[in-house]
Every structure is written in C-alpha cells, then in structure tokens.
Amino acid sequence: MQSLYSAPSFRLPIPILRSIYGTLPRENAFCHQTCIRANLQSVNLNSGRVRATSASADASTMSIEMAKRDVLVALSQIIDPDFGTDIVSCGFVKDLEINGTTGEEVSFRLELTTPACPIKDMFEEKANEVVAALPWVKKVNVTMSAQPAKPVFAGELPKGLQKISNIIAVSSCKGGVGKSTVAVNLAYTLAGMGARVGIFDADVFGPSLPTMVSPENRILEMNPETRSILPTEYLGVKLVSFGFAGQGRAIMRGPMVSGVVNQLLTTAEWGELDYLVIDMPPGTGDIHLTLCQVAPLTAAVIVTTPQKLSFIDVAKGVRMFSKLKVPCIAVVENMCYFDADGKRYFPFGEGSGTQVVQQFGIPHLFDLPIRPTLSASGDDGMPEVARDPQGEVAKTFQDLGVCVVQQCAKIRQQVSTAVSYDRLRKVIRVKVPDSDEEFFLHPATVRRNDRSAQSVDEWTGEQKIQYGDVPEDIEPEEIRAMGNYAVSITWPDGFSQIAPYDQLEMIERLVDVPLPASA
Numbered sequence: 053m054q055s056l057y058s059a060p061s062f063r064l065p066i067p068i069l070r071s072i073y074g075t076l077p078r079e080n081a082f083c084h085q086t087c088i089r090a091n092l093q094s095v096n097l098n099s100g101r102v103r104a105t106s107a108s109a110d111a112s113t114m115s116i117e118m119a120k121r122d123v124l125v126a127l128s129q130i131i132d133p134d135f136g137t138d139i140v141s142c143g144f145v146k147d148l149e150i151n152g153t154t155g156e157e158v159s160f161r162l163e164l165t166t167p168a169c170p171i172k173d174m175f176e177e178k179a180n181e182v183v184a185a186l187p188w189v190k191k192v193n194v195t196m197s198a199q200p201a202k203p204v205f206a207g208e209l210p211k212g213l214q215k216i217s218n219i220i221a222v223s224s225c226k227g228g229v230g231k232s233t234v235a236v237n238l239a240y241t242l243a244g245m246g247a248r249v250g251i252f253d254a255d256v257f258g259p260s261l262p263t264m265v266s267p268e269n270r271i272l273e274m275n276p277e278t279r280s281i282l283p284t285e286y287l288g289v290k291l292v293s294f295g296f297a298g299q300g301r302a303i304m305r306g307p308m309v310s311g312v313v314n315q316l317l318t319t320a321e322w323g324e325l326d327y328l329v330i331d332m333p334p335g336t337g338d339i340h341l342t343l344c345q346v347a348p349l350t351a352a353v354i355v356t357t358p359q360k361l362s363f364i365d366v367a368k369g370v371r372m373f374s375k376l377k378v379p380c381i382a383v384v385e386n387m388c389y390f391d392a393d394g395k396r397y398f399p400f401g402e403g404s405g406t407q408v409v410q411q412f413g414i415p416h417l418f419d420l421p422i423r424p425t426l427s428a429s430g431d432d433g434m435p436e437v438a439r440d441p442q443g444e445v446a447k448t449f450q451d452l453g454v455c456v457v458q459q460c461a462k463i464r465q466q467v468s469t470a471v472s473y474d475r476l477r478k479v480i481r482v483k484v485p486d487s488d489e490e491f492f493l494h495p496a497t498v499r500r501n502d503r504s505a506q507s508v509d510e511w512t513g514e515q516k517i518q519y520g521d522v523p524e525d526i527e528p529e530e531i532r533a534m535g536n537y538a539v540s541i542t543w544p545d546g547f548s549q550i551a552p553y554d555q556l557e558m559i560e561r562l563v564d565v566p567l568p569a570s571a
C-alpha cells in the first residue's frame with residue numbers, strides 16, 4: 053500500500069486537510085508542498101491518537117489555500133502551445149474559489165488574451181477534466197473570458213488607436229492581386245472567431261471596401277462634440293474608408309493623401325478592437341511609411357499571385373516591412389489554380405509563394421484558388437466567408453485567421469521579452485530580433501543616452517543631464533515594449549525613457565559580463 057508520505061499531497065480531500073490542520077500547532081501549518089508531506093506523515097503515524105478538534109479560522113484558510121494550490125498544480129498540466137508555457141504561468145487562471153459546504157466545489161475563470169483564441173474550447177475542456185480528476189472535487193465551474201492585451205504604451209498613440217490590441221496590415225506591391233479580397237475576408241473570419249474587428253481601407257485613389265461590403269449607412273458620420281469620425285458597420289465589423297466619406301475617388305497629391313489617411317485612421321472612434329485590419333494601398337510609397345509611423349502595426353500579411361513578376365514585387369514589400377520592423381507573418385498566394393473537368397490547372401505557374409516563404413523565412417503560406425464566387429461576393433457586397441462559412445474558401449481563411457491570432461500573440465510576447473533587465477548581472481539584456489544573438493548594456497549608460505527633451509535641449513542640442521547626474525548603480529524599475537520599435541524604461545526617480553531599438557543597438561555594449569560568484 054502506498055504510504056501517505058509518498059502519495060502526492062495534493063490528492064487529499066479538503067475535509068481531511070481541514071481536520072489535519074485543525075490538530076496541528078499553527079507554526080506547523082506550512083504551505084510549502086514538501087513540508088505538507090512531512091506533516092501528513094506525522095499525522096498518519098499518530099492517527100490513532102489525533103482527533104480533529106473544531107477547525108480554527110486560520111487552519112481553514114490554510115486548507116483553502118492548499119486546495120487552491122492543488123487546483124493550480126492540476127491546471128499547470130495544460131500547456132499553451134503558442135507560448136510553450138502552462139496556463140497558470142501564462143496568468144490565465146483568475147478568480148479561483150473553493151466553495152461548497154465541504155469545499156468540494158471549484159470555480160475559476162480562464163482569461164485568454166484574445167476572444168478569437170482558436171483553442172479556447174480545448175482549454176475549457178481540459179481545465180474541467182484535470183480539476184475534476186482531483187479526488188476531493190465534486191463540481192467544477194469554469195467560465196471563459198478574454199482580456200485582450202492592451203496596446204503597448206497606449207498613452208503615446210493617437211486617441212483613436214488607443215484601444216486597439218492588434219493592427220494587421222494586408223499588403224501587396226502590385227494592384228489587382230486580391231489584397232482587398234483577402235483583407236475583407238480575413239477581417240470577417242476573425243469576427244466569426246469571436247473577435248471585435250475593424251477594417252480600415254487605406255486606399256483613397258481606389259477604395260474597394262464600399263463595393264465589398266454593404267452597410268446600411270454608407271456615409272461616415274462625424275461626432276460634433278469630439279469631432280471624431282464614427283465608423284460605419286456591417287455584420288458587426290467596423291468600417292472606415294475614404295469611399296464612405298461621400299467624396300468618391302480622390303484626386304490628390306502625395307502629401308495630401310498621407311494627411312487624409314492619417315486623419316481618417318486616427319480620428320475614427322474605433323473603440324475597443326481586438327484586430328484592426330488595414331487594407332493597404334498597393335506599392336511601397338509615402339503612404340505606407342505614414343501608416344507605419346502613425347499606427348503600431350503588429351504584423352503584415354502579404355498577398356501575391358503566382359507570376360514571377362509578383363515575386364519581385366513581394367520582395368520589395370517584405371523588405372519595406374522589415375525596415376519598419378513589422379514582421380510579415382503570412383503570404384497568401386491568390387488565384388493559384390482552378391479546377392475544371394476533374395483536373396487542376398495552374399494558369400499563372402507555380403512556386404512563387406513557396407519562393408517567398410523560403411527566401412524571406414515567412415512561416416506560413418496560404419493558397420487561394422480562382423473562384424467565380426469569390427469575385428461575385430466581392431462585387432455584391434457580402435464577403436465570401438460570411439456568405440458560405442462552411443465552404444472551401446472559408447476554410448482557407450479560417451486557417452489564415454488562426455495563423456494571425458497565434459502569430460500576433462507570439463509577437464506580443466517576443467516584443468515584451470526582447471529587452472529585459474537581468475537582475476543577477478545588473479545589466480540590460482537586448483535580444484536581437486530573429487536571431488539567438490543578444491548583448492548587454494550598462495543601465496547607467498542607457499539612461500545617459502536618453503535623447504528626450506528632458507535630457508537634451510531640443511533647440512540647442514545641449515546636454516541637460518550631466519554624466520554625474522546618473523548614479524553608476526542605477527537600476528531600471530520596469531521595461532515595457534512600445535509597439536515593435538522601442539521600449540519604455542521606468543527609472544526609480546519616476547522618469548520614463550523611451551528607447552528605440554535602433555538607439556539601443558548604437559549604445560556601447562558590455563563584454564564578458566560574468567555572473568556574480570554566488571549565482
């Protein structure tokens with residue numbers, strides 16, 4: 053028979069734990085697991101003589117803490133495949149409570165970072181299963197919720213963008229390859245997965261959105277008090293396009309276009325969104341730079357067609373996003389093939405998408421066939437994925453949607469760990485994106501290199517903070533990611549330094565940083 057000592061302590065029912073702790077002196081009511089085991093053994097040995105007295109308030113609190121610990125241990129068996137970490141470490145478990153007359157009912161909430169999480173049902177099912185498997189548990193109440201990640205450094209963003217968690221650019225370098233078709237269907241797929249979604253049509257010369265969707269209200273309204281634009285809506289997705297501004301197509305010069313796009317995007321009252329999909333205009337011009345500067349793009353999806361010429365253009369687009377530090381997460385190769393007479397035809401050749409994926413290391417490739425229904429649904433204002441949610445095209449978009457959700461979550465996590473403070477070595481550790489390389493910076497040097505108005509006179513360039521003003525042993529209190537391009541470092545004096553990655557790369561590095569002898 054297995055001894056109590058070797059039995060995992062978290063397998064004990066709450067009532068037993070209560071009676072045990074009720075008999076133990078207070079200082080023995082440890083909560084560390086190994087200590088609990090030792091206590092259980094001694095109780096077991098003495099079980100003939102130990103009689104449960106009425107449980108003290110402290111002991112019963114402790115039992116509840118123990119029970120919670122059991123539950124957390126059980127839940128930590130569930131791994132989030134995207135983060136490679138268990139759901140307890142990810143911080144998903146909230147409001148854990150032990151109820152019921154004898155403490156056999158467990159309630160908790162799993163709070164995910166996106167309502168569109170493709171595996172939320174699996175999480176719910178597994179959580180129920182592992183907690184119900186605890187021998188003392190009679191009832192499990194799991195509720196699911198989502199608390200989308202707050203946009204990093206929301207306060208620095210234009211007001212209209214402050215509550216948007218992820219911004220996805222759908223881009224192509226050539227016109228007419230199906231970029232708007234992909235942007236619109238991707239947006240409605242994400243909405244179908246439970247996310248709050250908006251579409252921004254950034255093409256003022258040839259806006260496609262008004263043709264591809266049919267909202268009742270086809271003119272954007274202005275909130276007279278806040279002077280902000282109210283997006284129109286169709287099937288639950290918020291929409292802003294110059295085509296809904298009552299102006300038709302624009303005849304404008306470059307700088308005017310950037311201004312209009314900037315204003316439309318940032319003054320729209322988007323409200324809380326999980327994903328804003330931006331249908332970029334074709335090419336790699338000024339407008340792209342404006343958009344990337346104004347909006348912290350989380351990721352880009354590139355749309356192309358199989359021709360060789362498209363490949364050359366796509367390469368330009370990938371390079372542009374790479375310079376702007378926006379990760380390209382997927383390539384959609386549109387109009388790949390069509391099926392007729394039981395055969396598959398590839399009218400534009402094959403392999404261009406695969407080449408993009410291989411050459412630029414973009415991890416995901418999605419093929420879309422030529423489909424008359426896709427064209428027809430684009431023309432009559434009902435996205436194909438909404439019209440035929442079970443169809444083949446919708447399945448491909450579902451895969452793309454899952455990819456976007458997972459990659460965005462990963463990107464946010466990577467960004468937040470790209471720059472961190474190593475307390476043991478007392479150095480700022482910077483990981484170089486897309487490589488295993490990392491380097492170390494001396495915190496005081498980072499602080500001394502601040503280029504903000506607090507440290508350097510904007511007009512004269514004169515240094516306001518002197519070398520000696522920064523203590524040699526200064527340590528950052530917090531480092532947080534700011535979009536994809538910078539981190540915000542909070543120092544003990546309350547100063548918040550914004551350090552772009554480019555700037556960090558230029559700062560003198562520490563070499564041969566040893567670990568302290570005690571570590």
Ligand SMILES: Nc1ncnc2c1ncn2[C@@H]1O[C@H](COP(=O)(O)OP(=O)(O)OP(=O)(O)O)[C@@H](O)[C@H]1O
Binds near residue numbers: 430
């Ligand atoms: N896979 C497809 N099968 C059939 N028709 C398609 C497919 N993809 C796109 N189309 C059609 O091709 C036309 C161009 O598509 P779309 O407007 O999405 O391209 P675009 O790249 O956004 O163009 P622009 O650069 O003009 O904005 C549309 O009529 C659309 O319905």
